[in-house]
Amino acid sequence: MSRQKRDRSSTGVYHIMLRGINRGDIFLEDDDKAVFLNILLQKKSKGEYALHAYCLMDNHLHLLIEEKEDDIARIMKRIGITYVSYFNKKYQRIGPLFQDRYKSEKVENDGYLLTAMRYIHNNPVAAGLVKNQGAYKWSSYNEYLKQRKSLMVADTALILGIFGSDVKYAQEGFLEFMKQKDDVRYLDDYNETDELEQGKRIWQKLSLEKIEGEIRLRELRERTGLSIRKLSIITGINKDKISRILK
Known part of the structure; x- marks a missing residue:
């Protein structure tokens, strides 16, 4: 039986979630997360997509991606193949790493774009890993505040632009928005x-x-x-x- 074709987003923006097979870990060390971020940056630099937010957890990840030169299915396939090849070689394993295909939801307006971004950055707090979003190393949260000194992966201009044209004012708006409570669950992601x-x-x-x-x-x-x-x-x-x- 063929797979059901995914609905296309009119904006080209998607909220993506990938989880490990049998809910197993897809990142065993911090180095694995660093490699995945480099893969994202490498593919993005080729003009395939823009990345508006991300969060890497041990057994799943969230991305807020906008199609550019290629469609989302091929983008995710290239990212997945590259990372699984690295992971299997490093840990001397074979077979799939991710559970089924990636899950995706269309982002059709600014309201969903912002709430999905907040949900993504709140993942580590909801999981009890940290007390605030800024304390988690493996998300794009600190990139929005220009507080990361190392690798910068996310394209922050689109979302910050919603809060204002002045960068400092926009960052203040971002921080206030991040403080608001969000009870929405996305992509049927297990909590x-x-x-x-x-x-x-x-x-x-x-x-x-x-x-x-x-x-x-x-x-x-x-x-x-x-x-x-x-x-x-x-x-x-x-x-x-x-x-x-x-x-």
Whole structure:
């Protein structure tokens, strides 16, 4: 059966989400995220697209992409093939890395453009990784404030221009907008916050069942399949210690 053809955006802008197969991690080290950003920059420099926002999480990523010289399907195919080739070679694995095709939603107006951008930048906060968007290294948030000294990947002019023509004034508008609460869920993305909350409930339940120590941690991993990072968030145990226990 052939795949259903995707609807095209009249603006050429799409909110894209890619997640790991079986919700597994697609970035095992910070170096992997850096490589992915370089791939984005390389493809973008060829005029294939503009990138208005991004956020790289351990097991999924979000992009706010605008088509330029090529269509979104070919853009995502090139990005995916290049990164999977790198990942499989580095970790001596074969087979797919991403779950199915990328998910996408058309961005047809400025309102959705802004709320999708906010949602993307809020991902690390919602997951409990950081307390504020600026503390997360692997998103385009700090590029909007010109606070990143290293690699600049995002094209910030379009969104900042919505807030005003003066850069400083536009950045202030951006910051105020980012403070607003957004309860909208996009792309049917599973909520990592819900996943962590479920893990916390199981952790507490195991304690009530008088299951303690290393057995309690192993049981939590067995029941949830959560990554070491998430187990650390739930239990408060150092990631290195968890790694030693689960060996």
